[in-house]
Amino acid sequence: MIFDFELIADSIPKMLMGIGLTFQLLFLSAILGLILAVLLLLMRISGKWYLSWPAQVHIYIFRGTPILVQIFIIYYGLPQFEFIRDSIFWPILREPFGCAILALTLNTGAYVSEILRGGVLGVDRGVLEAGAALGLSVRQKFIYLTVPIAARLSLPAYSNDFISLMKATSLASTITLVDMTGIARTIVSQTFAPYEIFISLAIIYMILTWVFQKTFGRIEKYLSRYVKPEGLA
Amino acid sequence: MTNIAPAASPETLIQMKSVNKYFGNFQALKNINLEVKKGEKIVVCGPSGSGKSTMIRCINRLEEHTDGHIIIDGNELTDKVKDINAIRREVGMVFQSFNLFPHMTILKNLMLAQRLVRKTSKAEARETAMHFLERVKIPEQADKYPVQLSGGQQQRVAIARALCMKPEIILFDEPTSALDPEMINEVLEVMTDLAKEGMTMVCVTHEMGFARSVADRVIFMDAGEIVEEAEPEDFFLNPQNERTQKFLSQILTH
Amino acid sequence: MEAVTGWWDDYFWGSVIVLQVFVCSLILMVLFGLIGAAAKLSNNRFAQKLAAGYTVAFRGTPEILVILLLYFGSAITLTAIAQVFDPEVKFVDLSPFWSGTLAIGLIVGSYATETFRGAFLGVKPGSIEAARALGMSNFQTFVYVRIPEMWRLALPSFGNHMLSLIKDTALISIIGLNETLFVAKQAIGTTGKPFTMYIVVGCVYLGFSTVITLTVMWLEKYGNKHMESAR
Numbered sequence: 001m002i003f004d005f006e007l008i009a010d011s012i013p014k015m016l017m018g019i020g021l022t023f024q025l026l027f028l029s030a031i032l033g034l035i036l037a038v039l040l041l042l043m044r045i046s047g048k049w050y051l052s053w054p055a056q057v058h059i060y061i062f063r064g065t066p067i068l069v070q071i072f073i074i075y076y077g078l079p080q081f082e083f084i085r086d087s088i089f090w091p092i093l094r095e096p097f098g099c100a101i102l103a104l105t106l107n108t109g110a111y112v113s114e115i116l117r118g119g120v121l122g123v124d125r126g127v128l129e130a131g132a133a134l135g136l137s138v139r140q141k142f143i144y145l146t147v148p149i150a151a152r153l154s155l156p157a158y159s160n161d162f163i164s165l166m167k168a169t170s171l172a173s174t175i176t177l178v179d180m181t182g183i184a185r186t187i188v189s190q191t192f193a194p195y196e197i198f199i200s201l202a203i204i205y206m207i208l209t210w211v212f213q214k215t216f217g218r219i220e221k222y223l224s225r226y227v228k229p230e231g232l233a
Numbered sequence: 234m235t236n237i238a239p240a241a242s243p244e245t246l247i248q249m250k251s252v253n254k255y256f257g258n259f260q261a262l263k264n265i266n267l268e269v270k271k272g273e274k275i276v277v278c279g280p281s282g283s284g285k286s287t288m289i290r291c292i293n294r295l296e297e298h299t300d301g302h303i304i305i306d307g308n309e310l311t312d313k314v315k316d317i318n319a320i321r322r323e324v325g326m327v328f329q330s331f332n333l334f335p336h337m338t339i340l341k342n343l344m345l346a347q348r349l350v351r352k353t354s355k356a357e358a359r360e361t362a363m364h365f366l367e368r369v370k371i372p373e374q375a376d377k378y379p380v381q382l383s384g385g386q387q388q389r390v391a392i393a394r395a396l397c398m399k400p401e402i403i404l405f406d407e408p409t410s411a412l413d414p415e416m417i418n419e420v421l422e423v424m425t426d427l428a429k430e431g432m433t434m435v436c437v438t439h440e441m442g443f444a445r446s447v448a449d450r451v452i453f454m455d456a457g458e459i460v461e462e463a464e465p466e467d468f469f470l471n472p473q474n475e476r477t478q479k480f481l482s483q484i485l486t487h
Numbered sequence: 488m489e490a491v492t493g494w495w496d497d498y499f500w501g502s503v504i505v506l507q508v509f510v511c512s513l514i515l516m517v518l519f520g521l522i523g524a525a526a527k528l529s530n531n532r533f534a535q536k537l538a539a540g541y542t543v544a545f546r547g548t549p550e551i552l553v554i555l556l557l558y559f560g561s562a563i564t565l566t567a568i569a570q571v572f573d574p575e576v577k578f579v580d581l582s583p584f585w586s587g588t589l590a591i592g593l594i595v596g597s598y599a600t601e602t603f604r605g606a607f608l609g610v611k612p613g614s615i616e617a618a619r620a621l622g623m624s625n626f627q628t629f630v631y632v633r634i635p636e637m638w639r640l641a642l643p644s645f646g647n648h649m650l651s652l653i654k655d656t657a658l659i660s661i662i663g664l665n666e667t668l669f670v671a672k673q674a675i676g677t678t679g680k681p682f683t684m685y686i687v688v689g690c691v692y693l694g695f696s697t698v699i700t701l702t703v704m705w706l707e708k709y710g711n712k713h714m715e716s717a718r
Binding site for chain 2: 124126127129130131132133134135136137140144145148149152225226227
Binding site: 060061063064065066067068069070072073076077078079080081163166167168169170171173174181184185188192194195198199201202205206208209210 | 543544546547548549550551552553555556559560563650654655656657658660661668671675680681682683684685686688689692693696697700
């Protein structure tokens with residue numbers, strides 16, 4: 001088997017043209033997903049069944065089904081209903097980009113919410129008791145103690161989920177979006193050179209993974225400055 | 234705030250009347266009656282599981298008592314949230330496992346509640362914090378994080394943190410049990426100094442030397458009850474109850 | 488829902504294929520995971536590097552890319568090989584079933600590598616030493632002390648890997664595997680009811696996930712019996 005290096009050199013710039021879309025999908029749904037995750041978490045720990053129950057159902061459904069199915073239901077499925085086509089959301093749901101963002105957000109929101117819950121449950125009870133003993137209100141304890149400590153505890157798992165989200169953006173190519181994977185699939189269908197194209201693209205994704213992992217590693221190190229016994233502070 | 238403190242003299246700070254506490258079916262406290270006057274130092278001892286921690290945790294409502302009355306400085310503890318935080322401001326607490334806020338520097342640990350609960354200005358909070366850090370003899374650690382300090386230092390910070398709120402009473406829940414032996418004394422020293430200055434203290438501890446030199450009264454608890462209550466001299470030399478005698482013989486021969 | 492009426496049997500057979508892929512990829516995943524973990528724990532530098540490359544590659548690449556690469560790549564390679572023997576052959580491929588199964592087995596296996604490695608290292612040396620001190624042989628120690636302890640440590644992550652596998656089977660429809668998502672696509676072609684058809688697929692997967700989750704929960708409870716503290 002001979003690798004066609006000329007084709008690779010030719011295709012990499014073409015595929016990188018899609019990196020902007022990949023990043024848009026990634027960052028937009030990461031931010032919206034984080035907001036959703038916090039909301040779901042607050043609903044779950046609210047202690048009110050009519051809030052915690054819907055949050056749990058959302059998490060159960062979106063973690064229990066494949067993201068590809070979720071994307072298809074939103075993009076191909078929702079237009080089946082007249083009322084959706086008439087609603088104010090139609091301009092978003094008509095576009096594959098809007099649907100991809102919506103699906104990725106709902107999906108990552110469910111996972112991240114569970115990660116954050118793990119962080120909140122991991123906060124030392126004694127620390128919260130100390131806060132209570134000093135007269136801090138429930139809200140003050142949550143903002144000044146639970147949130148910062150839980151954020152640090154959640155970060156390693158969150159960074160893994162962020163990488164998963166980046167990989168999931170490639171599924172946008174199944175609903176006609178031309179992100180990096182979409183471009184690669186087009187090139188392969190024209191040249192029928194899957195090895196050259198898909199392996200180069202895989203390497204691009206691996207580099208991105210590496211960069212994000214390093215970045216999260218740095219943030220983690222910064223946030224953990226108070227966990228290391230000596231030095232580094 | 235409901236004020237139903239009839240029989241107590243004006244200087245009574247803590248009054249527990251017929252307090253019972255259940256965890257499910259298990260009765261952790263049985264008919265506890267206790268009065269602590271301003272400036273008094275009480276040492277509470279007893280075997281593990283005897284309810285001594287539960288008792289002092291009820292005093293600042295980290296545990297809720299099932300029935301009976303607990304009156305702090307004339308205010309009865311009820312389930313009204315506002316009242317509880319007002320009372321907690323006046324009741325400092327020091328925990329066995331220090332429970333410093335791990336994500337904040339020592340200085341910030343001391344400033345947080347002053348700022349949020351007492352609404353002190355930043356400058357004043359900092360000044361108070363540094364003042365009490367000097368009192369516990371570790372001002373140079375102000376900008377470090379809790380994990381960077383030894384256990385003894387952390388516990389002294391925890392004491393300073395409680396003092397920053399200028400409480401009327403401080404509760405100590407086995408403050409030296411989690412410490413290595415060589416660090417116990419530095420903490421007891423700080424506690425002894427506090428006692429000399431007239432702070433009202435309720436200490437759950439097994440440090441009998443401390444009890445002997447500092448306490449006005451020693452309380453012995455077993456199985457959720459106060460079994461014996463006496464001045465230290467009598468308590469150690471002439472214990473009345475059989476259970477007290479047994480406990481003392483075990484702890485003193487160790 | 489009446490639109491689905493004529494399609495229940497197709498969905499059923501699609502679900503059977505999901506299960507078949509799941510079982511086959513599960514075996515592959517355990518195999519790759521154990522080999523990867525053994526290589527990482529070995530003293531052989533080359534094996535360590537190889538295993539490290541394996542995990543980095545498959546954890547850093549989108550799943551769909553691996554599936555496409557294996558399917559189209561194998562088609563090219565196999566066709567080229569076949570043409571050496573018989574120039575008349577136009578196209579030979581590894582079936583979508585097997586290339587897809589292999590792909591997700593490899594992907595999830597790279598995660599399992601870390602799980603197995605962590606579980607192996609997580610066994611307390613004290614238990615092993617105690618077993619040795621009691622005169623148990625290497626083999627006995629491995630079977631009676633290390634394996635049960637490893638199993639307990641690995642189980643929660645192992646459950647997540649199984650969930651990944653079942654959900655990843657949906658991706659194989661992209662290369663034409665006739666599982667439920669593929670069935671839905673055909674059904675939509677004739678009925679024009681995409682929402683209904685895809686919701687059925689969602690329910691099928693939700694059912695599989697639920698069964699896996701409950702099984703793992705039951706196993707964890709069983710495996711952690713000795714961890715319940717005395718009262």
